[in-house]
Amino acid sequence: MAGPAGRMMAAGGGPGDRSMxxxxxxxxxxxxxxxxxxxLWVMILAVVASVALSVVGPLILGRATDLVFAGVVGRDMPEGVSKEQALEALRAKGDDGLADMLAGADFTPGQGIDFDAVGGVLLLVLAVYVAAGLLMLVSTRMSxxxxNRTVYRMREDVQAKLERLPLSYFDRAKRGEVLSRATNDIDNIGQTMQQTMGQLINSALTIVGVLVMMFWVSPLLALVALVTVPLSVVVATRVGKRSQPHFVQQWKATGRLNAHVEEMYTGHTLVKVFGRQEESAAEFREQNEDLYEAGFRAQFNSGVMQPLMFFVSNLNYVLVAVVGGLRVASGSLSIGDVQAFIQYSRQFSMPLTQVASMANLVQSGVASAERVFELLDADEQPESPAxxxxxxxRGAVSLEKVAFRYDPERPLIEDLSLKVEPGQTVAIVGPTGAGKTTxxxxxxxxxxxxxxxxxxxGVDVARMSREELRSSIGMVLQDTWLFGGTIAxxxxxxxxxxxxxxxxxxxxAARAAHADRFIRTLPDGYDTVIDDEGTGVSAGEKQLITIARAFLSDPVILVLDEATSSVDTRTEVLIQKAMARLAHGRTSFVIAHRLSTIRDADVILVMENGSLVEQGTHDELxxxxxxxxxxxxxQFAQAVAEVD
Known part of the structure; x- marks a missing residue:
């Protein structure tokens, strides 16, 4: 029959064409x-504690700077006078500016640097930073x-979703595209979250903590530092909006390229047989070029953000340094406070720059997430409770005025009625597209x-659960499916x-399917390992393995859709004889064109254009x-002559 894929790919895309x-x-x-x-709460609490300790560190370190500065100033002052007297002496000499600056320093005339106090402050800073590092280690582990648990669940959700999707979804979607969403996109989500989630939380909390400390030290300098924030926001927003569509296109191009590679690898033998290597390579180059262009635009546009943010950060640094110097000169701030504030300004700018530089990762991860969510949101088969x-x-099958169409505007099967008794072998024949497989x-x-x-x-299959219905039916398709493992x-x-x-x-089961003989000739017999392509066994031998699999299931109804198309005529006759022995108490539907299959059937159904035009035995028809x-x-006259 004409597959639904050809009818349903008119738009060329299948899933995944929505805007971001x-x-x-x-x-x-x-x-x-x-x-x-x-x-998450444990992680956030650890990050909060780590950030709190980190932002306190510069303030404590500023105290050490003040102690050193006070010691240097006090050492050069005459001993035995008070601080106020020393400052008055400087003003009397006309050094009003120096006196104003030293007014903010806590020095004692005649005393040098108190190394014990400085050492104590440095040990405290060391302890604070070690504790902050350990807490960050805890938060990283939690992150x-x-x-990993989240990505694990997403993979499970995708696997469960694929099991619930109707066959029509896979008719529309390319296999490589679906695989790309289930592997590449989920891996990209995991990598994005690993590289950004903990860092984003840390950066956000650092911004808040540093901002609090800056206002604590100097509200004026804090306001100066905030002047560049609106510029940073504008840069991040503009660049983000510009680069996001390119990330969407990048992952769509990745899916298309994967689909092409998967198709060409699966059919590489036919590609070579028909001399289509150049054509395949040309299409690969075209899609690879599309991926390169999309990836380059996405990375370049988002990569512009970091140098722009560095520029804004340096503007902030210059403003703070100039205004802070003026405040020290006026005696309003100590040198230690300005040093701490400059560290805070760097700490404030750094997370903003980090957040901006991570924007490309976040955009890429969200683009992949949307592709995965599109898969998870695809229409499912409705639940089918029993x-x-x-x-x-017993295997009695009855069709009562059945109608079906893939496209609502194009009927395929109309008003088809049929009754099959238990144990009958029914052959279905007809030209391609007649509706046999449908x-x-x-x-x-x-x-x-x-x-x-x-x-x-006597029971409407629509009122049965799909699992129960399919467990009573064994099916062998023309396209064999094997998985990596032993033949057994x-x-x-x-x-x-x-x-x-x-x-x-x-x-x-293997003997019933006439597969036992060839299996025993293999190096390890039934323990011979084959891959999912069935490498090492021929197409006909793969077919025999799948037929043996169907016999082992011992179903009430056996469906063979061109199942003997890959075996030779004599083997097919042997299989049909084995099927005749196994058909007792089992209803069999056989879709085939080969004479041996049709002649042995209890009843032959002839279909044309979705309708049943004839039915009867071989001789009657x-x-x-x-x-x-x-x-x-x-089709069959010559085949009869060869068999007879």
């Missing part, structure tokens, strides 16, 4: 931290724990019917979850001379 909602995505990303509230279940699973997808509830209903043993593990995958499967059961007979003449 930075604020909304940022707030939602913060809400992901909610389950870690206790650890790492919070972030409202009703068959009293006994019919099976409706039976499995990968899609929901748009009209009519499907019954299993791949066959055992068909058993019910939680049930231990014995080696004897695995080997019996040939005698009627209708659509099946025409199909037989066109």
């Amino acid at each position: 909602d930075f604020k909304g995505s940022f707030r939602r990303l913060l809400r992901q931290l909610a389950p870690e509230k206790v650890t 790492i724990r919070v972030i 409202l009703e279940r068959p009293a006994e699973l 019919l099976v997808n409706l039976l499995m509830r990968f899609y929901e019917v748009t009209g009519g209903r499907i019954l299993l043993d 593990e791949n066959i055992a995958y068909g058993a019910d979850a939680g049930r231990e499967v014995t080696r004897k059961e695995i080997e019996e 040939l005698t009627s001379g209708g659509a099946y007979a025409r199909l037989y003449q066109a």
